[in-house]
Amino acid sequence: MSKGKHIIIDIGHARGTGARGNGMEEHARCEQIAGHLANRLRADGYAVTVLDYPDSTNSADLVATVKAANGISRAAFGISLHMDAASKVVGYVESIDEDGEPCKQPIIEEDPAPHGAHICYVSNTGKRMAEAIAKWLCTLLPGRASDTVKRGDLYILKNTRAPWVLVECGFITTPEDAVTEPQQIAECIAAGVRHYFEEVAA
Ligand SMILES: [Zn+2]
DSSP states (O other): OOTTOEEEEEEOSOTTSSOEETTEEHHHHHHHHHHHHHHHHHHTTOEEEEEOOTTSOHHHHHHHHHHHHHTSTTEEEEEEEEEEOOEEEEEEEEEEOTTSOEEEEEEEEEOOOOOOOEEEEOSHHHHHHHHHHHHHHHHHSOOOSOSEEEOTTOHHHHHOSSOEEEEEEEETTSHHHHTSOHHHHHHHHHHHHHHIIIIIOO
């Protein structure tokens, strides 16, 4: 039953501190996805708390998010929203290093080639939720070698008490991913959440 289950949505990063590409900025885009996702989940009967510290720094945002999340008792799940970015070395310029020696500095530009969503987890419950979300989201945004990946190194996954997933909603640096409607992305994540509670965890 979905009724009364409490889901936390975390908008990744503070405003202006995440990835950029195709004229977009990670926090702004995740804020749009979060708005649609919260509406959909509430319409489906879930209780939803959205955590967002837009005027913070990245590290303060993480600390505040974990503190607030761990203060919510009986949270069924947490979902952090992010977007990937890819860059590549496109050439080199002659430069002088700190010892005064000539050296080559790489020229780094956005790499529009990598595309697709993927979902990070650390716990076994998180893995099942990640796979449920991937079933829809990675159909909308395919392209990654692995739809889900275990990440023991991510602060948000390591420090939150509730089961948690971090969703990379495609590449902000890739035009096709970047123009995908936030509402469509939110609908896919919500379909995964419903699938998880009604089929996987039922
Ligand atoms: Zn991010």
